[in-house]
Structure formats: structure tokens, C-alpha cells
Amino acid sequence: MPPNQGNRTHGWMGIHRGHRARPLEWIAERGIFLVALSTILMIFLIFVFVGREAMPILFGQENSALIKPVIPPEEMDRLKPEELQAYLGLSDKAFRQMERETLRELMIVKQEAQEEIPEQLRNDPDAHLNTTEWSAMLLPRQWSGYDEPVYIWQPIGSIHKYNIVPLIIGSLKVTLVGLLVAVPLAVGAAIYVSQLARPRVREVVKPVIEMLSGIPSVVIGFFALLVMASVLQSVFGYQTRLNAFVAGIALSFAVIPLVFSIAEDALTSVPRSYTQAALALGASRWQTAWQIVLPTALPGVFAAVVLGFGRAIGETMIVLMVCSASVVSWSIFDSARTITTTIAAEMAEAVAGGHHYRILFMLGAILFAVTFISNLIGDVVIHRLKHRLEGKR
């Protein structure tokens, strides 16, 4: 037998061993597969959970009106079980476990609660409005005591005002300011570090920028709240000290390292042969970077921007610390309350299962959808750009 065949099975029998031939590798493969599967499953479960909690709002099944029609306890027997369950707002399990007497007690409590509502509210049309309807959440309304229709987010008080327009405007405002500051800086820095900087400079600048991503956002928020807000106000001289502009710039501190890191990778992975060809034709380093490397790396740079957008719109703590008044104003020098800060600030005091709680989950679902759609659009654009570069239109 030749010496190098020591480990081989004699004859052809070995080929029938299947996965038993390399059991450890087989186990490792399965293990990794399970890990991947559980990750996907977890994300899916989060999705299902958020969706389930938001469902009653999305389909208009929730009623947040202060004054609701009352069914007197004496008429209990006329109701079908399903109707009674819906009227008392009970879950299937709770409803099945309850005695008839308990249900009757609940009906009495409900009736008494409605009777306790003061007379002046009884005549207020706002008290009869279901504020969780889509029209109430999206359209302006002239509430009692107001001179004109307005958008208001005011989830506490006897009448819950759930207009989400201020929050959407707030999120867009802060995110756009953050991206407008972060993207040019991050991409510029990435071009500099990957193409123009000498290696020694690169070795310092790159880790320093990437280290920014290690700063907890609460620290950035604190810094913005105490230092940046004052400095920016003295420079720009606007009225409101804490506003969307300060929040956006603070946000860019969190977005820059992310966009920088991915864009820098994309720019560095452009084949050196392109750079060499351009330089050999007499292009300057700047021309090479701008006209050859950047267009080639555009799909990667664009992906960085899309991820930066996701980070910016999802960032909570920085914005929460800097500003959180829900005003409807497109001016970046006014305050803003974003969707994420609303969820963070209000979830703790919302009654589980109540309409406020469900609305907050619906806001979460909106965030989910927005990031999902932006990633989808990003993917399509990146795909197109790649195809164009590779000449497969």
C-alpha cells in the first residue's frame, strides 16, 4: 500500500458511509444551521408580537371614546356571550373563568364609571369621539376650546388625543438633519481615509472615528444637552435652545461611525487595478478617488447611507434627552418628538392592553415598516447600480 493512503478505507466501501464519515463536521454544520434558524425565528417572533399588540388599532377595533353606550346590568341575559365579552373587553380565558355574578359586578362597575363622568364633559362632542380611528390619528381636528383644527398628540387627560402626525414630522425632521450632517462627513472621511491619507494617518483616523460608535447614546445625548445645545444656540442664535437641529447633529455622532465604517470598506474594496490604471493615465489622486473609485463603490456607499437612515430613525435616547415636545412644525429650529422617543417615554405609564399601549405598539409597527421599506428600496437600488457597473443592464 502506498504510504499516503494510510487513512483511506480499502476498496470502494468508504463511499457508502454518508455523514458518518465526518461526524464532527456534520454536527458542527447542523449546530450552525440551528443557530441561524433560531435567529430568524426570534426576529419573526418579535414581528408577530408587535403586530399582534398593534392589530386592534390597525383594524379599528379599539374604542377610546370617553363616553360609551351603557348596557344596564338588568339586561345581561339578553346579550349573547360574545357580545357580553366584547362589551366588558375581556379575553377568552378570563371570560370563561368568570362566574355569572362576577360578570354582573363588572357591568355595574362599568355603569357607575360612566355615570361619574362630569356633566360638562357629557356635552362635549370630543368625549364621544373614538380617537383611535385613522381619521382622528391622521387628520387635524378642532377640539373643544381650540380656534382652528390642529394636530395634537396628548395621550393623557380625560380625552386622549392620539394624532400621530407631529410624531412623524418630528422623526423625519430629526432624521433628515442627522443624515444631512452625517452622510457628507462620513463619506468624505471614508474617501479621505481609504484613498488619500498616508498609511500612518489612516492608522490613526480610522480607529478614532470607529471608536465613536462605542460611545453609548445616552452619553452623546448628555453631551448634546449640556454642551452642544448652548454652543449651537450662541452660534446660530435661534429661539428654542433644545430643538430638532441640536438633536439631528447629536444624532449624526451616532450615525457617522456606522456610515463611515461601511463606506470605507466599500471604497477600500475597489480593486487596486482601477486606481493604478487611472493614475497611470495621469489622473491625480483626487480625480482617481472622485471619478473612478467613488462611482465603483457607489452600491456599497449607498448601502451605508440606507443603514445610516435606519440607525437615525431608530435612535431613541439621544433625541429623548435633547428634545421631546410634540409640535407640528417643519422648522428644524423648533422642538420635535420622534416616534421612538414617544414609545420610550410613554410605554412605562401606558396600561397594558389599553388603547394608549396599543397605539404605541402601532407606532412601533410603523417604524418596522419604514425601516423594512427603506431597506427594500435600498436593496433594489444597490442591485441596479451593481448591474450597471457590471454591464448587465
Added chain:
Amino acid sequence: MPENALPKLELKTALAAASGNAAPLIEIKKLSLFYGQAQALKNISLSIRERVVTAFIGPSGCGKSTLLRCLNRMNDLIDGVRIEGSVRIGQHDIYAPDVDVIELRKRVGMVFQKSNPFPKSIYDNVAYGLRIQGVKNKSDLDAAVEQSLRGAALWDEVKDRLHTSALGLSGGQQQRLCIARAIAVKPEIVLMDEPASALDPIATARVEDLILELKRDFTIVIVTHNMQQATRISDDTAFFYMGELIEAGPTQKIFTNPRQKRTEDYVTGRFG
């Protein structure tokens, strides 16, 4: 950098043509190159004649590509490279402190081993060198692109798809496109670093034909591993070994009657 800092070399070209004797265009004198501590080129002196094809041959790692890259200062891009000695092109020391490397590279073009068209259209690839020199006129660009592609024997194959991506071309076509791109800026000298090593025999033959065509207008320096190729296309040959220039002279002589034993061993295939 003003235009007159590295005066046009045409005058010299004209003089050389008048004398009927191709005078040396490139003079390399006592050139040594170090990568950090390692010495890659050892005290090389070599003259390269104008409008002939000069081949650099030698085993891998002998420094022939490094020397080629000294001629348009592409080695500047590598960190820790140190150069001693001088390289003169048409009497100008290209390592003088006042030399604008970008101007130099416009006059000394280069074609690389692996074809490297930009991920742009065929037209934009050829026009790129002219555009960075500030040529904007569409008809000038059109004319230059056509002339360069014809010069690179590629025009008939691509004239109907000038605006499609260059990456859709075959390997041989891509390499000829790179040659077209290099000659579009009308350099004096074209450096070629094993331009056919990644091509099949048919594409190689076309590139070789092209080189023979180009030598009427350009001075060509080519690095090659292929002995047959060197004999087919070059007029002069320089043989390198371990960073040293062993022997240089007319190709005919190097391959049939070399002075050095090592040259003979290499060209006859006894080592390398």
C-alpha cells in the same frame, strides 16, 4: 506645474528621425531600488532606444516589473520605496524634485498584466485620459476615441456598442481596450507589464500584432515571461536576474549569441 517644465519630446523625436539612427530615449543610470531594507534593483544602467520594442526578460522576482514601474514612477505609490541613481527620459531626470508625476504619466503610458478597464462604457474608458486633461469637445473626443480604438484594432468589434459597459468584453478585447485607453492620450512611451500573460493564444497573437503596429508611433517597453514572444516582437532585449541587469542588446544577439552564460541558460530554458 507649467507646461514647459517637462518640454515636449517631439523635437527630439524629429531630430532622431532625421539622423536616421534611433538615439536612446530613456537613459537609466546606476539605478538601485529598495523596498524597506530589501534591495530589488541593483545598480542598473540601461539605454532604451526610441520607437523600438524593448523586452525585459528574466525569472519571476528578478525586478523587471519593478524597473518598468520606475519609468513612470508607479513605484511612488508603494510605501517605503527608496530609489538611488537616475532615470532620464529625453534628457529630463524624471526623479528631479520639481517633476510633476502626473505630467510624466501622461507621457509615459502603461498597460497592466491583468486587463483593468474601468466599470464604465467602452467610450468613457477610452475618453477618460483625455477628459482628465480637460478635453470637453464632443467631436474631439469622438475622433480620438475612434482613432485610439482603430489603433488598438478594436474599432470594428465595438463600434456598435461604444456605450455599453467595458466589462462585457472578452479578456482579449478588454486588454486591447486598455491599450486603446493608454494610447488615447498620445504618450511618447508605452510600458507593458506582461500584457498577454492572461490571454489565450489567439488573443495573444492579436495583441502582439498590435504591438508591432504601435511601434511606428510609440516607444514600447514590455515585460514578458514568454521567450517566444520576446523574439517575435522585440528589437532589443534586457535580461535580468536577482535584481541585476545581466545583459542587454539586440534581441537577435541575446537569443542566439549571448555573451553571458546565465543569459544563455535562461533563454534556452535551462532555468527560470
